[in-house]
Amino acid sequence: MFSSGTQTKKILILGGGTAGWMTAMILAKKLNKHGFEVSLLESPDIGTIGVGEGSTPALSAFFKSMGIMEEEWMPACNATYKAGITFDGWSTKPGFTQYFHPFKFRLDEQFSQAFFHSIQMRRKGIDIPAHPSPFFLSPLLVEKQLSPIPHYNFPFEPSYGYHFDSGLLGLFLKKKSAQLGIQHIEGKVEEVLLDNEGYISKLVVEQGAHYSADLFVDCSGFSSVLMQKALKVDFKSFASNLFNDSAIAMPSDIGQQIPSETRSTAMKNGWRWQIPLTNRFGNGYVYSTQYCTPDQAEKELREALGLLDSQVVARHLKMKVGRIEKHWHKNCLAIGLSQGFIEPLEATALFLVQQSAALFADAFTHGKFTEENQANYNDTINGYFEGIRDYIAAHYYTNSRTDTQYWIDCHNNHDGQSDTLKHILSVWKKGEDLTAELRRMGVTKYYTSVSWHCLLAGMGIFPEQDTLRAPHPNERQVNMSIVGDFLHRCSLNFDPHIEQLKKLASKVC
Numbered sequence: 001m002f003s004s005g006t007q008t009k010k011i012l013i014l015g016g017g018t019a020g021w022m023t024a025m026i027l028a029k030k031l032n033k034h035g036f037e038v039s040l041l042e043s044p045d046i047g048t049i050g051v052g053e054g055s056t057p058a059l060s061a062f063f064k065s066m067g068i069m070e071e072e073w074m075p076a077c078n079a080t081y082k083a084g085i086t087f088d089g090w091s092t093k094p095g096f097t098q099y100f101h102p103f104k105f106r107l108d109e110q111f112s113q114a115f116f117h118s119i120q121m122r123r124k125g126i127d128i129p130a131h132p133s134p135f136f137l138s139p140l141l142v143e144k145q146l147s148p149i150p151h152y153n154f155p156f157e158p159s160y161g162y163h164f165d166s167g168l169l170g171l172f173l174k175k176k177s178a179q180l181g182i183q184h185i186e187g188k189v190e191e192v193l194l195d196n197e198g199y200i201s202k203l204v205v206e207q208g209a210h211y212s213a214d215l216f217v218d219c220s221g222f223s224s225v226l227m228q229k230a231l232k233v234d235f236k237s238f239a240s241n242l243f244n245d246s247a248i249a250m251p252s253d254i255g256q257q258i259p260s261e262t263r264s265t266a267m268k269n270g271w272r273w274q275i276p277l278t279n280r281f282g283n284g285y286v287y288s289t290q291y292c293t294p295d296q297a298e299k300e301l302r303e304a305l306g307l308l309d310s311q312v313v314a315r316h317l318k319m320k321v322g323r324i325e326k327h328w329h330k331n332c333l334a335i336g337l338s339q340g341f342i343e344p345l346e347a348t349a350l351f352l353v354q355q356s357a358a359l360f361a362d363a364f365t366h367g368k369f370t371e372e373n374q375a376n377y378n379d380t381i382n383g384y385f386e387g388i389r390d391y392i393a394a395h396y397y398t399n400s401r402t403d404t405q406y407w408i409d410c411h412n413n414h415d416g417q418s419d420t421l422k423h424i425l426s427v428w429k430k431g432e433d434l435t436a437e438l439r440r441m442g443v444t445k446y447y448t449s450v451s452w453h454c455l456l457a458g459m460g461i462f463p464e465q466d467t468l469r470a471p472h473p474n475e476r477q478v479n480m481s482i483v484g485d486f487l488h489r490c491s492l493n494f495d496p497h498i499e500q501l502k503k504l505a506s507k508v509c
């Protein structure tokens with residue numbers, strides 16, 4: 001494909017959603033110095049998907065690598081901080097009807113041994129407290145409506161993600177891309193021309209103009225104009241693992257305080273997100289049309305938000321959940337919704353965009369576009385998709401709700417789960433060393449052992465209460481009041497979330 005030499009090599013990205021602009025910036029930053037020129041072609045008439053308002057901590061690395069400060073991008077995107085996610089109502093087990101998935105602070109390592117030890121005892125049938133939340137700082141910060149940004153002299157590094165307005169983020173990235181020298185072209189692609197060997201040679205737009213490049217990047221969203229439509233790369237559905245295929249999004253008013261968490265609340269046939277921005281809540285219901293109609297889902301969401309009689313418009317979306325078999329094929333790379341999507345329970349889509357673009361750029365800077373290189377890249381990205389899918393599927397599979405057929409079927413969906421997930425759950429239930437097993441399987445790069453422990457302990461996957469025994473005097477127990485006192489004192493180093501956001505906004509002025 002890319003012959004060596006001094007001639008400029010062209011990369012053409014199709015699609016100007018968040019995936020397109022982020023990919024353009026990552027590739028331009030890493031590859032311009034190797035003689036590449038990045039352009040982006042998009043159709044304003046088609047527009048972007050316009051949802052996707054939560055991130056993982058990885059987004060902060062993206063902005064840092066671009067030299068963009070929080071005070072520049074966050075106020076421009078009505079963004080807030082995210083310390084983690086509360087899962088509400090996924091489990092019915094007494095004491096476990098709510099849990100928090102924290103973005104782990106360095107500080108949390110102080111208590112990680114205590115955390116693993118307590119959970120291990122409970123897994124072995126000893127009656128001691130083993131809810132994850134009291135071991136972590138983030139849920140305490142959220143409860144106290146604090147931001148996850150510590151005072152400057154706090155000795156432990158924080159970890160947090162963000163909430164943002166996806167439309168504003170797209171506009172912000174577009175502006176920044178221009179500063180990086182990325183050329184912006186408007187037009188709707190009507191035809192994709194292939195050469196004799198099946199490589200893409202040109203994109204033809206509606207007015208007849210055509211664009212050629214050495215590498216094409218498909219960021220055209222669910223329509224996957226290049227990879228799935230033109231190159232016919234197969235799509236592997238995750239429908240057997242994850243039943244949800246639709247979503248509804250609608251805003252609601254934000255109150256006086258702005259939470260520093262995403263809330264994920266179980267509904268009759270799925271779950272709803274609540275994401276705080278500086279000017280509104282973004283809400284959405286992710287559900288399965290096998291179990292309810294879009295109208296029923298909208299009514300249920302409106303009821304939950306107190307918006308039954310409101311004129312606020314609900315957006316209905318279809319979700320294609322799964323991944324393509326090859327993310328890099330011939331002279332085409334697919335990034336974003338065009339390469340696949342795992343439902344937004346852990347807000348991982350932009351993380352996958354970052355990983356896909358950065359790993360591709362690394363593959364290039366290491367010099368070779370060999371078939372082996374392509375195959376390795378595809379295996380790695382497929383590993384990410386499946387690793388994240390398994391973690392998300394575990395939420396459904398371990399639920400204990402019996403109020404609707406949806407939740408019962410999710411729980412009974414043994415055959416739909418991957419062998420990896422079945423094995424993880426079997427190790428957990430047998431009380432074996434899960435951390436060692438996750439490491440042995442090589443899956444901690446997708447979710448850490450702490451995340452798996454938070455999920456499984458948080459859902460109350462322990463021996464039944466009536467089979468537990470009291471601890472023997474020689475069985476060491478964690479003194480939770482020491483943990484609680486330490487975390488409380490740590491929390492004094494954090495300001496109210498709303499104050500932190502005001503401080504950021506004032507730096508802009």
Ligand SMILES: Cc1cc2nc3c(=O)[nH]c(=O)nc-3n(C[C@H](O)[C@H](O)[C@H](O)COP(=O)(O)OP(=O)(O)OC[C@H]3O[C@@H](n4cnc5c(N)ncnc54)[C@H](O)[C@@H]3O)c2cc1C
Binds near residue numbers: 318351
């Ligand atoms: C319900 C829901 C909730 C989500 N929540 C989250 C979340 O919390 N966190 C997260 O990280 N992600 C989330 N996502 C995913 C997130 O929305 C996307 O990953 C992100 O917006 C990137 O989308 P994209 O750029 O791939 O596609 P799009 O935004 O759809 O952009 C596609 C682009 O391609 C262009 N295009 C398409 N066809 C053509 C053509 N023929 N010619 C020219 N241009 C064309 C369009 O004009 C557009 O510019 C969510 C997704 C859904 C469905």
